[in-house]
Every structure is written in C-alpha cells, then in structure tokens.
Amino acid sequence: MGEPAESAISSLADLLRYPDDLAKISSIKERLVRDKAAIDLQLKSGVQTQLDITKNGLKNLLDAKALVGALSSELVNLHIFCAQAEKMVPGFSQINRVSKVRRNFMAVEDVMRNLQELPAKLNQMEALIDADGKDIFGPMTNFLTIHYELSRLRDFRDQAMFQAARSSEDAKRTLQKYFTRLDNVIQEFDDIVFDIAQNLLEVLREGNSSLIVRWAKVIDLEERLDTKVKILKSASESHMELARHLSMSSQPTGMTRALRNYDDRLTECIKLGAKDVFRNCVSTFPDDPSTLLDNLYWVTRDILFAKTDLTKCVPANWKITNRFVAAYHQELYVLFKSLVSKDTEAGLLLKVVRWSQKYNDTLVKELEIPQEQLTPPLLDGQEEEILGDYMRLICRKVDEWMTNLQKTEYNEFIERVQAPDVDPESKYGLANTPIVFQMLNQQINVGIDSDEIRVVAGVIHECKRQLLVRQQKWINVVRDEIQKSNSAMDEVPGGLLEYCIAVANDQVRGADYTENIITRQINVNVDVLVHSDDDRNTQTRMVQELEDAMDGFIATAKSCMLEMVGMVMFDLQPSFANLFKNSWYTSPVTTTAPDGTITSTPASLVIQEVVRTFEEYNSELTEHFNPDLFQIYIDDLLEATLVSYLSAISKNKGASLSARSLDQIKSDVAIMYPFFTTFTDSEHVESQFNGIEIFMGLASSDKIGAIEGFRALKENFPDAPLKFVEDVLRAREDLDSKSVKEYMEAVRSECASLIMNPTTDRRTYMSRLYI
Incomplete structure (x- = not known):
C-alpha cells in the first residue's frame, strides 16, 4: 500500500473514530467535496500562472533572438557602407x-x-x-x-x-x-x-x-x-x-x-591551506589517533567561522563556505581512510563512526550545508560494516581473553598445587570467575557505547557462547579428573573434592553474575537504545540468551554434583559388593540395662562403613559447599545410594534373600534413614525409601503379594523395570525356578496394562538400576 493511501486511511480513521460518526457520513462527504473543489481551484490557478510565466519567457527569448539577428545584420550593413565610402572619398x-x-x-x-x-x-x-x-x-x-x-x-x-x-x-x-x-x-x-x-x-x-x-x-x-x-x-x-x-x-x-586565473588559484590555495592545517594536527598526535579525533573540533569551527564571518568580507557569488566545506571534507575523508583498517582497535572504530555521524549532523542540521556537498561520505557509507567490524573485534577480544583465562584455571584445577579460593563465608570458589565476568561486563559496556543495539546483541551472543563453552569444558574436566582419580588414585594430585566443590559453587556465582547483567545492563543500559519493535525484540532475545547461559550454569553445577556423588559411590563399591551375601549379615548388638531390660540395636557393618564414608565427605561439604547445592547433593546421594543398594541384588554374584535378610535390610534402613533425614526433608526421604519397603515385600510375599508389590512399585516409581521384580524373585531362597516363572506369569497377566502402557512422565532412580 502506497504512502498516499496510508495517509488517506489514517485521515478517515480520525474522522470516523466513534460508531456515532457513521451518522455524519453525508455531512463529512459534503465538506470533503467542498474542500476538494477549493483545492482544485487553487491548483488550476497555480498551473495557469506558471503557464503564463513560461509563455512570457519563451516570447522574450524569441524577441531577444530576433534582436541579436537584426543587430548582426546592421553591423554587416555598416561595414558594407564603410567599404563603399572608401570609393566615395578621393585619396x-x-x-x-x-x-x-x-x-x-x-x-x-x-x-x-x-x-x-x-x-x-x-x-x-x-x-x-x-x-x-x-x-x-x-x-x-x-x-x-x-x-x-x-x-x-x-x-x-x-x-x-x-x-x-x-x-x-x-x-x-x-x-x-x-x-x-x-x-x-x-x-x-x-x-x-x-x-x-x-x-x-x-x-x-x-x-x-x-x-x-x-x-x-x-x-x-x-x-x-x-x-x-x-x-x-x-x-x-x-x-x-x-x-x-x-x-x-x-x-x-x-x-x-x-x-x-586568480579565482582558480584561490580554490587551490584553500585546498592547500586545509591540507597544511590537517597535516599539522596529525603531526601533533602522530601515534595517538584517539586524541587526534578529540582535537578535530576545529573542523566544524572553521567552517562555521567561514560561513558567519568570512562571507561578510568577500563577494557572495564566490560561495566561499562551499569551497571550505569541499576542502576540509576532502582532507577529513583522506584522514578517516587512514584511520580505519583491519587492525584498528574496536574503541577507535567506534569513535571514528561517532565522530563522522556528529560531523555530518552538525554540518547538515546546524550549519545547513546541503548533504550532497559532503561527498564522498567520510566512511564511504560503510558505517554499518564498520560497526560490524567493531562488534567482531569485541567478540575476538572476548574469545582471546576467555581462552587465556580458561587455560590458566583448567591447569590450576588439574595440577591442584594450592587450595581453591575461600570467600568470607568459607565457601570454596575459583579465582578467575569474578575476572571473567568483570571482563564480560566491560565488553558489554563497550558494545553499549556504540549506541547500536545490534552491536550489543552480537556481543551478548558471543558472551553466551563463551559461557556455554566454558561450562561444557568444566563438565569434561571434572569428569576426566574424577575418572583419573578412580582409576589411579595414587597418581593424581590431592584436593580433587575441594576443587569440585569450588567449580560447583562457581556455577551458582556465574548464574548470579549473569542475572546481574540482565538486570543492570540489558534491562537498564540497553533500554535507552530501544527505539522500535525490532529493537524491543532484540532486547528480549538478549535476555533469553543470557537466561540460557544461566540454565547452563545450573546444569553444570548439577553435573559436577553427580560426578562428586559418583566419586563417593566409587569409593563404596567394595562395600556395596557385599550386600545380600554372607559377609553382609551382622547380628544385632544386644545390651542389658541396670534394671535388667535387654535392648537389641540394629547392626550392619557394611552400611555403617557406607555412612561413615558419607560423613567424612560431608565434613568437607557442609562447611565449604553452597547450601542450596549441598541440599541437591544430598538428594542425589540418596538416590545413588538406593540405586546401588537395590541393584546389588542383581549385580552381586551369589546374592540371595532369605527370612534372615529382611531383618538385615531393616538394620540397614535403621542406619541409613536417620543419616539422610538429618540433612533433608523426612517426607522426601521416606518416599524414596518406599523402594526398599516394596523390595522387602517382594522378598517375602506370595504370588498375590508379588502382584500387589509390582503395582505399588509402578505407582510410586512409574519407570521401575519389570526385570527388577524378576531379579528379586530369583534371589529368594524359598522359590525355585518354576515358582519364579509362575509368579512372573501372574504378574504379567494381572499387570498387563501397566507393562504395555508404562507411564514415563516422571523419572525416578528406579530407571537407573540397570545402567
């Protein structure tokens, strides 16, 4: 739709703003017809006036041509008369x-x-x-x-x-x-x-x-x-x-x-004068282009002086201001060409673009110099490309600095020569993380200084990319170091747990730092650069990218905690390997009180060793770990413990279940349960231990009980595999293979719908029993 049509629709919308205005259409139409007639009359009068002026002009030109021809003819006749007069005068x-x-x-x-x-x-x-x-x-x-x-x-x-x-x-x-x-x-x-x-x-x-x-x-x-x-x-x-x-x-x-040719030489002298002034200015700041730009204020000052003062001293037809504009603009064009190159630093590029824009605005808007006189454009119209180069320079600097910092911090993690940093709250952390975000904030500020939201968006995108790369690298480094520690503990430096804690803590700090960038930079400083819907969409996209980086920090912290839990569970593999075997059984400790009362305390040497190991790790974690992360760590440790415990029935060679096993399982639970409820919500712990309760039911129930046990298992743990039920039944000493088969056929028959249509909307630790 063309501009006139859009204007007409806009005007019509103003006239018919309310429903009641529809009743006025006739009067509005009459008024518009009258306005149109008046405008047509004015146009007709104006066209007639211009036509008369044009006709008079053509008539005057024809009259002048005829007059010149007559004058030429008279001169020729005059010459003829003179020649004839020579013959009329004797001698x-x-x-x-x-x-x-x-x-x-x-x-x-x-x-x-x-x-x-x-x-x-x-x-x-x-x-x-x-x-x-x-x-x-x-x-x-x-x-x-x-x-x-x-x-x-x-x-x-x-x-x-x-x-x-x-x-x-x-x-x-x-x-x-x-x-x-x-x-x-x-x-x-x-x-x-x-x-x-x-x-x-x-x-x-x-x-x-x-x-x-x-x-x-x-x-x-x-x-x-x-x-x-x-x-x-x-x-x-x-x-x-x-x-x-x-x-x-x-x-x-x-x-x-x-x-x-004084006039032509005057123009050349003005050009030479401009060249000398620029040469002197450049020679004053030979290696400092930024200061040179700061000291080019005299360019517009001289042009203004020529326009306001010099024009009073010289003829108007000289157009002396235009000559100075042409001379100075040409010298500026050459100077800016020399300043802008592939090696020009980002700050100087931005300064050049800003100076160019301000210079152009001053001459056109304030000094009223026609835009067509400012040719060629100072930057050949490449401001957008230069801003792109400016953004790429910032991104390249970010990449260089992040690469160098990462090499340093990864080496510190791997070598572990000294302990990690400790903040005032005794929480471990990495020394380079504040430096990383200080550097990122500085580069974002440099992007904001460009006054171009697209430049800021490009810098934010690069920052997000670098943070995601850093997060993935930490995941890999932590995993590799723990694997090396598990495979050859005596050959790796100590302090691995402390550094893992520091890395996990730093992910939370990184998320907080990123949120500060969103709050202070994107939602405040960048907001002044928003001038259109596209700019607002760009700002929203920047926030989303930083929120993705925040999600990445949380995911990295969780990955670190899982690796730490894996390190703990690796140390406990020998203990869990004894479960459901003869070495697992431990008689309860019986004590007699002075009044003769006899009490029996559950005893389980295997689980006691497991809990002691947990406590040794926790002595370090509770003091130096972020409290929120520690809570997540405990939850992950709880799940890993239950997975190792329940999967032992199928993984441990010679594992079996008897009536005596139930008492031993109860003793194990009596030791593990209090440990976990010390650090996390008891209801959550109880819901997780339901898996062991169902396991005990399957270890002692009849066929109907096995069916109900599987139903209860699927109700509490929708992703629990059927194989777990079969492995428990096979481990029972009171069931032969034929009985196990009958039990399983009954379970499959009665719970066919649960087996054929498993619920997968909620993942639990049961899905990891066979990983």
Whole structure:
C-alpha cells in the first residue's frame, strides 16, 4: 500500500473514530467535496500562472533572438557602407595609410616611454612591498596601490608582447629581458596574495578584516577582467563571419590581456591551506589517533567561522563556505581512510563512526550545508560494516581473553598445587570467575557505547557462547579428573573434592553474575537504545540468551554434583559388593540395662562403613559447599545410594534373600534413614525409601503379594523395570525356578496394562538400576 493511501486511511480513521460518526457520513462527504473543489481551484490557478510565466519567457527569448539577428545584420550593413565610402572619398587609401602610420608611431612612442619609466616604477613597487613587510597579519596599507600599479604594468607588458608577436625572435627575447624584473615583482606580489588566500581564516581571526576586504577586491577585479577576456574571445570565435567582414586590424581592448586565473588559484590555495592545517594536527598526535579525533573540533569551527564571518568580507557569488566545506571534507575523508583498517582497535572504530555521524549532523542540521556537498561520505557509507567490524573485534577480544583465562584455571584445577579460593563465608570458589565476568561486563559496556543495539546483541551472543563453552569444558574436566582419580588414585594430585566443590559453587556465582547483567545492563543500559519493535525484540532475545547461559550454569553445577556423588559411590563399591551375601549379615548388638531390660540395636557393618564414608565427605561439604547445592547433593546421594543398594541384588554374584535378610535390610534402613533425614526433608526421604519397603515385600510375599508389590512399585516409581521384580524373585531362597516363572506369569497377566502402557512422565532412580 502506497504512502498516499496510508495517509488517506489514517485521515478517515480520525474522522470516523466513534460508531456515532457513521451518522455524519453525508455531512463529512459534503465538506470533503467542498474542500476538494477549493483545492482544485487553487491548483488550476497555480498551473495557469506558471503557464503564463513560461509563455512570457519563451516570447522574450524569441524577441531577444530576433534582436541579436537584426543587430548582426546592421553591423554587416555598416561595414558594407564603410567599404563603399572608401570609393566615395578621393585619396581615401592614402589618408588611411597615413592615419595608420601616425597611430603606429604614437604606439611606438608609448612603448618607448613606458619602457623608459619601467625601472623607476618597479623601484616604487618594490619600496611599497618592502614598506608593507610581506606580513599578511599586518595592515598592508599599500596593498591596493601596489595592485593598481602592477596591473597597469602587466597590461602594458601583455600589449607589448602581443604587438611583438610578429617580430623577430631577437626582438622578442630583448623585450622579454626588459620585463624580467617586472615578472619577479609580480611573482613577489602574487606570493603575498596567495599567502593570504591560504591563511584566510587565520588573518580574519587576527582582526585584519580590512586586508581581507581589500584582498577580495583584488581577486574579484582580476576575475571580472578574466571573464571579460573569455567573453571577447568566445564572441570572436563564435562570430568568425562577422569578424571577417569587419576586417579588424587590431584586437579589441582587453583581448591582449593574459588570463591570470586568480579565482582558480584561490580554490587551490584553500585546498592547500586545509591540507597544511590537517597535516599539522596529525603531526601533533602522530601515534595517538584517539586524541587526534578529540582535537578535530576545529573542523566544524572553521567552517562555521567561514560561513558567519568570512562571507561578510568577500563577494557572495564566490560561495566561499562551499569551497571550505569541499576542502576540509576532502582532507577529513583522506584522514578517516587512514584511520580505519583491519587492525584498528574496536574503541577507535567506534569513535571514528561517532565522530563522522556528529560531523555530518552538525554540518547538515546546524550549519545547513546541503548533504550532497559532503561527498564522498567520510566512511564511504560503510558505517554499518564498520560497526560490524567493531562488534567482531569485541567478540575476538572476548574469545582471546576467555581462552587465556580458561587455560590458566583448567591447569590450576588439574595440577591442584594450592587450595581453591575461600570467600568470607568459607565457601570454596575459583579465582578467575569474578575476572571473567568483570571482563564480560566491560565488553558489554563497550558494545553499549556504540549506541547500536545490534552491536550489543552480537556481543551478548558471543558472551553466551563463551559461557556455554566454558561450562561444557568444566563438565569434561571434572569428569576426566574424577575418572583419573578412580582409576589411579595414587597418581593424581590431592584436593580433587575441594576443587569440585569450588567449580560447583562457581556455577551458582556465574548464574548470579549473569542475572546481574540482565538486570543492570540489558534491562537498564540497553533500554535507552530501544527505539522500535525490532529493537524491543532484540532486547528480549538478549535476555533469553543470557537466561540460557544461566540454565547452563545450573546444569553444570548439577553435573559436577553427580560426578562428586559418583566419586563417593566409587569409593563404596567394595562395600556395596557385599550386600545380600554372607559377609553382609551382622547380628544385632544386644545390651542389658541396670534394671535388667535387654535392648537389641540394629547392626550392619557394611552400611555403617557406607555412612561413615558419607560423613567424612560431608565434613568437607557442609562447611565449604553452597547450601542450596549441598541440599541437591544430598538428594542425589540418596538416590545413588538406593540405586546401588537395590541393584546389588542383581549385580552381586551369589546374592540371595532369605527370612534372615529382611531383618538385615531393616538394620540397614535403621542406619541409613536417620543419616539422610538429618540433612533433608523426612517426607522426601521416606518416599524414596518406599523402594526398599516394596523390595522387602517382594522378598517375602506370595504370588498375590508379588502382584500387589509390582503395582505399588509402578505407582510410586512409574519407570521401575519389570526385570527388577524378576531379579528379586530369583534371589529368594524359598522359590525355585518354576515358582519364579509362575509368579512372573501372574504378574504379567494381572499387570498387563501397566507393562504395555508404562507411564514415563516422571523419572525416578528406579530407571537407573540397570545402567
């Protein structure tokens, strides 16, 4: 839909804003028709006026053409009449020759007299020049006098050289020698003229506006005389037929004058002056481009000075402001070309783009310089590409710094020469994590400084990528070190548990740091860069990326805890290998009180050893582990313990279940249960220990009990495998293989729906029994 149509719809929406407005459609239509008729009348009147002006213009052009043709015809007729008059006057040819001889004689006398007076006049000019002292910042009171006298001498020289054009070479060389000194004095004066032209603004700033006005009169006069010569030559060339009829014996006044091109040389001097000013500025800051940019404020200042002050001293048709704009802009273009390269640092690139934008806005909006005069664009219209380079430079720096930091912290973890850092709350941590986020915040701030939300988004994306890479690397390093420790404990450095705690704690710190970036940077600092729906979507996407990084930190912390739990369970493999075997059984400890009361305390050497190991680890964990992570660790340890306990019935060779086994299991539970309820919610522990309770039921029940046991198992643990029931039944000493088969057929038959349509919406530790 075009812009006019959109405008019409918008206007119609304003007129019909409310339902009641529909009743006014007739009156609105009449008003619009009247408005349209009035506009059509205005347009018709305007078009007619322009048509009349155009017709009058064409008529005037035709009249002028006819007038020029008539004038040319009259001149030709005049020449014919003159030629006919020669025949009418007796002896006209002799009279004409005598007249020519007299004119030539008088011309020769003028040349001789001027040549004789030339040395004295040159002495006078040199004295006046010396009196002014060639100081362009001084008053130079003789400036116009010198120019006037030199102009007369130059005209005499040009006339003499023109008349000598048909003379011998010796005569020309002799005449040129006479004028050598004049040429030198002219050159000396021209040097002053163009020295002023090259330093116009400086001369004006010194308060010497009088000299600028007199200088401008000189340039203007010379340019008008040059224009006159050009017009005469152009007329002579374009009216060759008329010139032939006129049979001119001498050139018209001014035709002998050599072009001096002061105006063109003025433009070149302004360019040279700009080049000198820029060269001096660059040489002042040869190795500091950032400071150089800070000290280019004089560019717009000079252009403003030329526009407001210099224009008052020179003719308006010079368009002096445009000349300064062109000269300064070209020098800026060259300078910026040299500043922007592949090796330019990010901060300088941003500064260049910002300076360019501010310069353009100042000239166009404040100084009202037309945009088309600022060509070529300072950065060739590559601001977007440069901002992209700026973003990539930041990302490259982030990558370099993160890579170097990661090498250091991974080596510290692997070598474990010294203990991890400890915060004021005695929690372990890594020294480089605060440095990582300090660096990321700095680079995000650098991106924000660009005032471009796309740049910030690119930096945030790179930060997220680096954090995810770092998280995955920590997962791999922790896993590898624990595997090395499990395979060859004596060959690895100590302190592995402490460093694992530090890594896990740091993931929580990393999530907090990331949340601070979202809160303080993205939702506050970046919010000022949001100017459209696309910008708002970009901001939302940045928040989502950082939230993904936060999720990654939590996942990494959980992975570290699982690896730590795995390390603990690896140490306990020998203990769990004795479960449900003869070495597992331990008689209860019986004690007699003074009053004769006999009490029996559950005893289980295997589980006691397991719990003692847990307590040894916990002595380190409770003091130095993040409390929230410790709670998750306990939950993971509980599940891992139950998995190792229940899976032992199928994994341990020679494992069996008897009536005596139930008492031993109860003794094990009596030791394990209190340990876990000390650190976590008792209801949660009880729900997890339901697996052992169901296990005990399967270890002693009849066929109906086995069916109910499987149902209870699936109800509490939907992902529990049927194989677990079969392994428990096979381990029972009171069942032979035939009975086991019957039990399993009954379970399959009665619980077919549970087996065929398992519920997988909730994962429990039962799914890990056979991993």
